[in-house]
Amino acid sequence: MQASPFSPDCCSVSHKRPRPACPRPSPSTGVRSRAKTPPMNPSDLYESLRETVLAALAQIIPDLPAEIAARVEITPTKDTAHGDMATNAAMVSAKAARQPPGKIAATLAQRLTGGPAIATAEAAGPGFVNLRLHPGTFRALLPTILAAGESYGDSTAGAGTKINVEYVSANPTGPMHIGHCRGAVVGDALANLLHKAGYTVTKEYYINDAGAQVAALAWAAYWRYLQAIGSPMTEDAFAAAVPGGLQYKGEYLIAVGEALQAEFGPALATPDKTIAPAGLWLDTVKDRTIAAMMAEIRQDLRLLGVQQDIYSSERSLVASGAADTVIAGLEADGLIYEGVLEPPKGKTPDDWEPRPQTLFRSTQFGDDVDRPLRKSDGSNTYFANDIAYHADKIARGYDVLIDVLGADHGGYVPRMKAAVKAVSGGRVAFEAVLCQIVHIVKGGQPVRMSKRAGTYVTLRDLLDEVGKDAVRFAMLTRNADAQMEFDLDKVLATTRENPVFYVQYAHARCRSVLRAAADMFPDRPSTDLALASVATDSLDGDAELAVIRRLAQWPRIVQAAALAREPHRIAFFLYDLAADFHMLWNRGKDDTTLRFLQPDQPHQTLARLALVAATAIVIRSGLTVMGVTPVEEMR
RNA sequence: GCGCCCUUAGCUCAGCAGGAUAGAGCAACAGCCUUCUAAGCUGUGGGCCGGUGGUUCGAGUCCACCAGGGCGCGCCA
Numbered sequence: 037m038q039a040s041p042f043s044p045d046c047c048s049v050s051h052k053r054p055r056p057a058c059p060r061p062s063p064s065t066g067v068r069s070r071a072k073t074p075p076m077n078p079s080d081l082y083e084s085l086r087e088t089v090l091a092a093l094a095q096i097i098p099d100l101p102a103e104i105a106a107r108v109e110i111t112p113t114k115d116t117a118h119g120d121m122a123t124n125a126a127m128v129s130a131k132a133a134r135q136p137p138g139k140i141a142a143t144l145a146q147r148l149t150g151g152p153a154i155a156t157a158e159a160a161g162p163g164f165v166n167l168r169l170h171p172g173t174f175r176a177l178l179p180t181i182l183a184a185g186e187s188y189g190d191s192t193a194g195a196g197t198k199i200n201v202e203y204v205s206a207n208p209t210g211p212m213h214i215g216h217c218r219g220a221v222v223g224d225a226l227a228n229l230l231h232k233a234g235y236t237v238t239k240e241y242y243i244n245d246a247g248a249q250v251a252a253l254a255w256a257a258y259w260r261y262l263q264a265i266g267s268p269m270t271e272d273a274f275a276a277a278v279p280g281g282l283q284y285k286g287e288y289l290i291a292v293g294e295a296l297q298a299e300f301g302p303a304l305a306t307p308d309k310t311i312a313p314a315g316l317w318l319d320t321v322k323d324r325t326i327a328a329m330m331a332e333i334r335q336d337l338r339l340l341g342v343q344q345d346i347y348s349s350e351r352s353l354v355a356s357g358a359a360d361t362v363i364a365g366l367e368a369d370g371l372i373y374e375g376v377l378e379p380p381k382g383k384t385p386d387d388w389e390p391r392p393q394t395l396f397r398s399t400q401f402g403d404d405v406d407r408p409l410r411k412s413d414g415s416n417t418y419f420a421n422d423i424a425y426h427a428d429k430i431a432r433g434y435d436v437l438i439d440v441l442g443a444d445h446g447g448y449v450p451r452m453k454a455a456v457k458a459v460s461g462g463r464v465a466f467e468a469v470l471c472q473i474v475h476i477v478k479g480g481q482p483v484r485m486s487k488r489a490g491t492y493v494t495l496r497d498l499l500d501e502v503g504k505d506a507v508r509f510a511m512l513t514r515n516a517d518a519q520m521e522f523d524l525d526k527v528l529a530t531t532r533e534n535p536v537f538y539v540q541y542a543h544a545r546c547r548s549v550l551r552a553a554a555d556m557f558p559d560r561p562s563t564d565l566a567l568a569s570v571a572t573d574s575l576d577g578d579a580e581l582a583v584i585r586r587l588a589q590w591p592r593i594v595q596a597a598a599l600a601r602e603p604h605r606i607a608f609f610l611y612d613l614a615a616d617f618h619m620l621w622n623r624g625k626d627d628t629t630l631r632f633l634q635p636d637q638p639h640q641t642l643a644r645l646a647l648v649a650a651t652a653i654v655i656r657s658g659l660t661v662m663g664v665t666p667v668e669e670m671r
Numbered sequence: 672g673c674g675c676c677c678u679u680a681g682c683u684c685a686g687c688a689g690g691a692u693a694g695a696g697c698a699a700c701a702g703c704c705u706u707c708u709a710a711g712c713u714g715u716g717g718g719c720c721g722g723u724g725g726u727u728c729g730a731g732u733c734c735a736c737c738a739g740g741g742c743g744c745g746c747c748a
Contacts, residue, residue, distance in 0.1 A: 115692080124690065127728080137728075161691045162728065207748070247748060380744050381672050393745070404674070411746040418748050446675055447743035470676075472741080514684070518677065519741070530710045533696055537710085545708075596687050608685060611695085624708060631708065670710080
């Protein structure tokens, strides 16, 4: 399903999964059961401060309900005049405590001031408590990051939850085009993100190789086969004989036709080299063509940096009888009946006529209307097979199924959600991430994709032109939910306005400094691990602390992005971190004593190297989630 | 006609599960730099968060209605 190869443009859109109001009780470890057993992550500074605040709050309000405590947040302040972090603890607990928030805030501030981590705490505004941390509290994070490496920021939020992310799932009817690539990138990055957040993740591709489209593809390949063996038929004559006409006229099938000729000789045609009865060749040609197309698609995906764990075939699902079994199961549950649907209001199709159909009672699970499972020729609808496919995933033990779909499939979501609920008995959650259309722009002009006009922009073309990293990063600089403009010129720009470049450049600069340091101080190991034990007290500049403050946010960004299923947040975080780092770097332009490497100041230099190395780790870690290569130097 | 999504600075977009004075880049304006830390730096101006009501101590964020844009609406996937 998803982005059919006929979608006019590119990708698609987003979603809005009804997020479980209260993050769902969660099977084993509560995703959010922090009220009881907080999944303390010692390297998450915000989380540990939260524990401190909750402890202090519990002394002021001993009988504070757990659901109130769960709403207590520690957030970075927007304005450093307010300190480093703020908590809403007093405001959210005011009602339960029957005290004005200002009073609670004042008491809380008093208790928090002067702790091991907190320098000052003061009540402010409508009941915030602003926290100012000892600079040493932030600096202490550097050894933690350096020792943890790229595992810094890993979360335990998803522990015990198995998630299947299905994405791309393009019809195997041709090479991938730019319309597929947003879903591919978003799905892949989302899966990486969920993995980092502690979920057990499977990346999956559903091969839609059972429908009429694939039959049409086989006919088209057969035409190329006839050409390969020197058939006298004209294209028009052939097209007239094909049910539904000759589709898929792209040249990419020529090689398939030639391969068929090489394997079978003239055996698939009549002796006079015209169309043989379909029964003699259709399945064979279908097999070979689908295999060829999938090889093509997998190659395209590999070039995009996407490698899925499982490829499931709709065709084999049907052939194995699994689809029939699942439908029979629903029937046994009384969820299937023969009935006649009402025509849609306001827009009655021309050829509408009431007709009894085999229907699934999706309305029992929140859908608008019941949905047909069989076509008039007796075969399954796409939906019917998709139910079976999702039932298969459910049987494989996942707790959450996420489908990354094109926006044009938004209407499909409620019925699939209903089906998953029905099949799993409500145990498994179904979520959809919808990707909006991407408009490709080049030189200020829209690049239209039209098969008829022959301007069929393939993913391969796009990758050749701008490269995998730029494509992936750019696709993640916008919420999947919203339409996006992809400017081919801008993603190649080497300026700050190109986030791909800007972030890559920050990482390259970090690495460059570390390489230079190795030359400058050959006797002082500058590995991450060695730097974890250097004294960092000299890091007290505003720009230096700004970078560390940013690094401290990484774990909460990962967790929030994973929970919201929004991988684009990683891209924005990296951009901000890169900006902080570049600013620090630029300080050294005017004032050379602020440069990282000071040949006569080894201790100060090592402290700065610790900061640089930690920054590189977090950038690398974020880029890895996005599937973008962290480069060592800019070329 | 119905349903879902979107609407934030001139432009492209953020806004982290309702929190303080709504942010960034580009463009504009004003300075600085001409560097081997190349692919600039610093600062300024710029907003009725589509509109109107509502819920709340507090709304860009939640609810209702309206307007504009996108997608979908039986045997296509």
